[in-house]
Amino acid sequence: MTQNFRDHPSADSSLGEEDIEMNNEYLTLMEKCREKVFLIDKNGQITHSTQEITALFGFSKAEYRQLKIMNIVHPEDIQLAEEQMRQVLAVSGRTIEYRIRVLDNRGSYHWVEGRVTNLLEDEQVGALVSHFSEIDKKIHEEKEQALLIQNLTKRNLDLNQFVYIVSHNLRTPLSNLSGLIDILDIDHLNQHNKEIIDLFKTSTERLNETITDLTYILNRKNDQRVKISRINVSKIMDKVCSSFTEQIENLPIILHLNFTNKHVLFNKSYLESILTNLLSNAIKYRDQSRTLEIGVSLTTDQNGERVLKFSDNGLGIDLDTNQDELFGLHKRFHKHVNGNGVGLFITKAQLTSLGGNIEVSSKVNQGTTFSITFCNDLINQDLLAES
Numbered sequence: 001m002t003q004n005f006r007d008h009p010s011a012d013s014s015l016g017e018e019d020i021e022m023n024n025e026y027l028t029l030m031e032k033c034r035e036k037v038f039l040i041d042k043n044g045q046i047t048h049s050t051q052e053i054t055a056l057f058g059f060s061k062a063e064y065r066q067l068k069i070m071n072i073v074h075p076e077d078i079q080l081a082e083e084q085m086r087q088v089l090a091v092s093g094r095t096i097e098y099r100i101r102v103l104d105n106r107g108s109y110h111w112v113e114g115r116v117t118n119l120l121e122d123e124q125v126g127a128l129v130s131h132f133s134e135i136d137k138k139i140h141e142e143k144e145q146a147l148l149i150q151n152l153t154k155r156n157l158d159l160n161q162f163v164y165i166v167s168h169n170l171r172t173p174l175s176n177l178s179g180l181i182d183i184l185d186i187d188h189l190n191q192h193n194k195e196i197i198d199l200f201k202t203s204t205e206r207l208n209e210t211i212t213d214l215t216y217i218l219n220r221k222n223d224q225r226v227k228i229s230r231i232n233v234s235k236i237m238d239k240v241c242s243s244f245t246e247q248i249e250n251l252p253i254i255l256h257l258n259f260t261n262k263h264v265l266f267n268k269s270y271l272e273s274i275l276t277n278l279l280s281n282a283i284k285y286r287d288q289s290r291t292l293e294i295g296v297s298l299t300t301d302q303n304g305e306r307v308l309k310f311s312d313n314g315l316g317i318d319l320d321t322n323q324d325e326l327f328g329l330h331k332r333f334h335k336h337v338n339g340n341g342v343g344l345f346i347t348k349a350q351l352t353s354l355g356g357n358i359e360v361s362s363k364v365n366q367g368t369t370f371s372i373t374f375c376n377d378l379i380n381q382d383l384l385a386e387s
Contacts, residue, residue, distance in 0.1 A: 025124065027039075027048060027050075030050050031050055031051055034050075034052050035050055035052060035131060036050060036052045036053050036056065036112075036114075036131065036132050036133065036134070037049070037050045037052075037053075037129060037130065037131050038053070038064075038069065038129075038130040038132075039125070039127040039128070039129060039130075040069050040116075040127060040128040040129075040130060041120075041127060041128070042089060042120055042128075043068070044068045044069045044070055044085060045068055045069075046064045046065060046067050046068065046069055047065065047127055048061070048064075048065075048127075049061055049064040049065075056104075056110075056134060057102070057103070057104040057105060057110070058104050058105030058106060059072075059104070059105045063105075069081075069085075069130075070082065070085075071103075072102045072103040073100055073101070073102060073103075074100065074101035074102070074103070074109045076101075077100040077101055080098075080100065081098065081100050084096050084098055084116070085116075085128075088116050088117070088118045088128065089118060089120075089128075091118065092118055092120065092121045093117070093118055093119070093121075094117070094118050095115050095116070095117040095118075096115065096116055097113075097114070097115045098113070098114060098115065098116065098132075099111070099112070099113045099135075100112060110134055110136050111134070111135045111136050111138070111139045112132040112133065112134055112135060113132060113133055113135045113138075114130060114131050114132025114133060115130070115131060115132075116128055116129065116130040116131075117129045117130075170207075170211055171211060174204065174207060174208055174211065177204055178201075178204050178205075178208065181197065181200065181201050181204060184197065227267060227268070228265055228266065228267060228354070229265070229266075229267075229268060230263050230264075230265055231263060231264055231265070231266055231268050231271055232262050232263055233259060233262060233263065233264055233271070233298050233308065234257070234259045234262050236268070236271050236272055236275060237257065237275055237296060239272065240272060240275045240276050240279055241255070241279070243276065244279060244280075244283065247283050251283070251286070251291075251292060252291065252292075253283070253291075253292045253293075253294060254291060254292070254293045254294070255293075255294050255295075255296070256293065256294065256295040256296070257295075257296050257297075258295070258296070258297040258298075259296075259297065259298045260297070260298065260299045260300070261298050261299060261300055261306060262298065263306075264298070264306045264308070264374045265374065266354060266356075266374055267350070267354060270350040270351075270354070273346065273347070273350060274347045274350060274351070274372070275296075275310075277343035277344065277346065277347050278310045278347070278370060279294070279310075280343065281343060281344070282294050282310075282312040282314055282368075285314045285315045286312070286314045286315070287313065287314050287315050287365065290313065292312065292313065292314065293312065293313045294310070294311070294312050295309070295310070295311040295312075296308070296309070296310050296311075297309045301373070303376070304376060305373050305374060305375075305376050306373070306374045307371060307372065307373050307374075308371075308372040308374070309369060309370070309371050309372075310369070310370045310372070311367060311368065311369040311370070312367050312368055312369075313366065313367040314367055314368060315364070315365065316362045316363050316364040316365055316366050316367055316368055317360070317362040317364070317368055318362075318364050319360070319361075319362055326344065326360060327344050327345055327347075327348040327358075351372060354374075354375060355375030356372060356373060356374050356375050357372070357373045358370060358371070358372050358373075359371045359373075
C-alpha cells in the first residue's frame with residue numbers, strides 16, 4: 001500500500017503538546033543549539049518544529065503541527081521527497097541526505113539542504129528527525145558558477161576555432177609568399193631594394209614562426225592523451241644536452257648536475273621540451289663577459305614533492321618590471337637576442353596541465369633560477385614502464 005504523506009490531517013489526527021512531552025529533553029537541547037529541526041511521524045505529519053524554523057520561514061509551531069511535511073515541499077520536488085521518505089522509513093536508524101525547496105508563510109520557496117534520520121524506535125525521540133540549513137545563497141552561487149563555466153567554455157571553443165581558422169587560412173598564402181621570395185632574383189636589385197627584400201623575408205619568417213607556435217599550442221591544449229610515466233631525469237637531461245653539444249663545447253658551458261633523486265612522474269615529451277626551452281634560454285641570454293655556468297638538480301622537498309631547479313649565471317630578468325608578464329605569450333625581456341617569446345609560455349602550460357608549478361627568482365646581471373615542482377597526485381596513477 002502506498003503511504004500518503006501529503007493530505008492535510010484532520011483535527012483528530014493532529015498532535016498536541018502532551019505528545020511532545022515524551023521527547024522534551026531532546027527538543028530542549030535542539031532549541032538551545034539553535035538548530036533547524038523538524039520532528040515527523042511515520043505518516044509524514046510534522047509533530048514539532050524548532051524556533052529557528054519559525055524565525056526563518058514565518059509559520060508558527062502550531063501552524064506547522066497542522067501540516068504534513070509534503071504540504072511545504074515544492075511541487076517539483078515532491079516525487080523525490082516522497083521516495084526519500086519511503087527509503088528512510090524502511091530501515092530503523094537510516095539517514096538520508098536531501099536537497100529540496102520548502103515553503104514559507106509568504107508563499108515563497110527556499111532551498112534547504114540536510115539529512116533525515118529514522119529514530120521512530122528511539123525511546124527518547126520517537127520520530128523522524130530532519131536537520132537542515134537554508135542554502136539559497138549557495139544555490140545562487142552555484143548557478144552563477146555554472147553559468148560562468150558555460151560562458152568560459154564557449155569562449156574557449158570560439159578562441160580555439162579562431163586560432164584554427166587564422167593559422168590554417170594564413171599558412172597556404174604565407175608558404176606561397178615565402179616561395180616567391182626564395183625564387184626572386186635579387187642579383188638584379190640595387191642595394192636599397194635588397195635590404196627591403198631582406199626585411200620582407202625576416203617578417204615573413206617571423207609570421208610563419210608565430211603561426212607554427214599557435215598551431216603547436218592549440219594541438220597541445222586539445223590533446224587529452226597525455227601519457228604519464230616514471231622518467232629518469234638524468235637521461236632526459238643528457239639527451240637534451242646532446243642537442244647543444246656544439247654550444248656546450250665551444251662557448252664553453254660548465255654544467256653542474258646533481259640528481260639526488262633521479263625520477264619523476266611526468267610526461268616524457270613535456271619534460272624534454274621544458275629542459276630544452278630552459279637550456280636554450282640560458283645559452284641565448286648568457287652574460288658574454290663570463291663563462292656560462294648552469295646548474296640542474298632534482299631533490300625532494302619537505303612535502304615529499306620532487307623539485308627540479310635550473311639555474312644560470314646569465315643576464316637575469318628584472319622581476320620588478322616583468323614579473324606579471326614572465327610566462328606570457330610572445331613576451332621577451334632582452335631585445336638584442338632573436339626569439340619569439342613562446343618557450344616559457346609553453347613550459348608553464350605543460351607543467352600546469354599536469355598539476356605542476358614553476359617559480360622564478362632572478363637578479364639582473366647575476367642570473368636566474370627556475371624551481372619546478374611536480375604534482376604528487378600523479379604517484380597514485382598506474383604507471384607504465386620506466387622511460
